[in-house]
Amino acid sequence: MSIKPTPVARPQRVCYNGGQHQLLLREERMTYATERLFWNNPYLIEFEAQVMGRITHEGKPAVILDRTCFYPTSGGQPHDTGTLSGARVIDVLELDGDIVHILDTMPVEEHVTGEVDWPRRQDHMQQHAGQHLLSACFDRLLGAATLSFHMGVQECTIDLDLAALNDEQAAQVEEYANRVVMSDTGITTRQYRPEEVALLDLRKPPVVEGLVRVVSIGDIDHSPCGGTHPSSSGQIGPIHIDHWERHQNGVRVAFLCGLRAVRDHVAQSRICHALAAQASVGVSDLPEAFQRLSAATEELRHQVRSLQEERVALLSASLLSEAEPIGTGRLVSRVLENAEPGEMRALAQRLVEQPGMVALLAVGGPAVQFCLARAKDVAVNMNAILALAKQYGARGGGPPHFVQGGGLQASMLQNLFQDARKLLQQSLSVETRGDAQG
Structure with missing residues (x-):
């Protein structure tokens, strides 16, 4: 059964230097050919819109709308999926300020109704906000800047400007991030003029000119971003650093957030309990049991090699005689x-x-x-x-x-x-x- 969220209305304010900034006038806000409803309310998943253009993109039908809730692939975050008046939305991309919806069939209506796949949107919101928080924690605790971010189907990765990462450091960062999650700190978005951006303590510089959209997690992180995010850190859910490896001149960290982390924990827990039952030990005793098994296996391999060498010697002598x-x-x-x-x-x-x-x-x-x-x-x-x-x-x-x-x-x-x-x-x-x- 799918659960559709209700729109969340709350003030979108960011405070810094003790001051509170007024909302920008409408004519000063970032404007595009397609109105981006997901910026104002990422929880809105049903909408109506007018078809402004019909095109063919790489052999598939596509439409441009006057307004949309569908997020296009950008900034490391994959696109939304869903339906437009019965047509399946299979890809969403941005072209010159327009948001292009790639469909499986072309709708005949000029006025369409859209519905975003909420589980996918929620997952992307959790992963993207989790990345912001995790990157901020790596920056605060280890001074490691995030160089790039990739949101995959199974896991997400960030590439850090860091020479090396050990277990203790990873555990500290993970705990710090989850404490922020449990504090349910507000996550807000706002657009800033260039002169205001200069006063913000941004974790990374903006890559656009003019007005800049900034996502803030309390006073922990301020980052330029055009993605979709939940309204509080608690909605990110648990954050788990799964593994890391050397990558080019830095470290690539793979992590899971929200339901991904929960499902991974359940799967790993079942595996551990199944192995523990097979070995007749407790889960906490599995490492020691594995070491004993490895030692016994190596001893058996040594014995097998010795027996094979003896067998080869005997068989060789027999065959030479024949x-x-x-x-x-x-x-x-x-x-x-x-x-x-x-x-x-x-x-x-x-x-x-x-x-x-x-x-x-x-x-x-x-x-x-x-x-x-x-x-x-x-x-x-x-x-x-x-x-x-x-x-x-x-x-x-x-x-x-x-x-x-x-x-x-x-x-x-x-x-x-x-x-x-x-x-x-x-x-x-x-x-x-x-x-x-x-």
């Missing part, structure tokens, strides 16, 4: 049962340490993997045998002395071995050892 003479060399050809490809490669390498040895090994399965190897003194290019394998649908490659491949059907393996024997018999009956290449 090697068949072929021309001036000896040949081992075998399909290995219950062996991993890594064991096969290790066995081939061990076999061809012996002079005059050629090894044709494979591990079974629906699609066979194979290894074709020869000793350094054997003058045969193993890619010649690979060419035979490719005739049966195999693929692979490698240097002349050691070729690996796969994709060969098991039913074709014996045919390959027979063809390889013929090729080796011809090559080794006329070639001599010591002039091998590779």
Whole structure:
């Protein structure tokens, strides 16, 4: 069930230096071809408007209205979605002061009714205001300026002018931001003349000339911004710094706000409790249990490697004793049962340490993997045998002395071995050892 918010009416005032500024006269306010209703009331999601223009944008129908509640993509905040008289609004962008609504179908009416998707709008309001607050906290506590902001579908990121960030610093910033959230500090917007902007303690300089729209979170942050924001910090909801990484010459911080943070917490909590139940420990004991499991796993890996090495040594000795003479060399050809490809490669390498040895090994399965190897003194290019394998649908490659491949059907393996024997018999009956290449 969707919940539609009611418009929130409250004074839009910002105080600084002990003074209170009067509202700008109407003719002094920022004006555009399309009236931006979302600036006056971001909670307004239903409206009526006149169609001022109909265009085609990148092959899709689009309209320009005299007024709109739909926010266009700008300032790191994605566009709103919703409907216009039954047509689905799939994109919103700004072109020369006009707001262009990209639709799935063109409405026939000249007077249209619009409805903004509230869950998406609310999410964007929470993320954008949360970014303002988080950036202000990084600036206040660490002196780290925000260089850029990106609002993604899953998470948001800010790029900080900061050499490094540690766990303790991130926790301090996160707690500071959430204390401001819990204080339910008012968030206000106002337009300022250039001479007034110079008196404000802005966190970042404006990028527009003339009147500047400033979003203020109490006396904590004042930032030029054209986005949509809630009317108080409490409506941002919880703020969670998820992770961070080095990015170019600074730090990129990923964070979640509002319902995103709540849903992430619920998902992570379920995962932790499921793992704890599987490990028969409490959630707080999971790190220690994981360390024990990692240590035990590494010990098992060490034991497996030792057993594999022993198995390779025993199997190598057995296969060498069964090697068949072929021309001036000896040949081992075998399909290995219950062996991993890594064991096969290790066995081939061990076999061809012996002079005059050629090894044709494979591990079974629906699609066979194979290894074709020869000793350094054997003058045969193993890619010649690979060419035979490719005739049966195999693929692979490698240097002349050691070729690996796969994709060969098991039913074709014996045919390959027979063809390889013929090729080796011809090559080794006329070639001599010591002039091998590779």
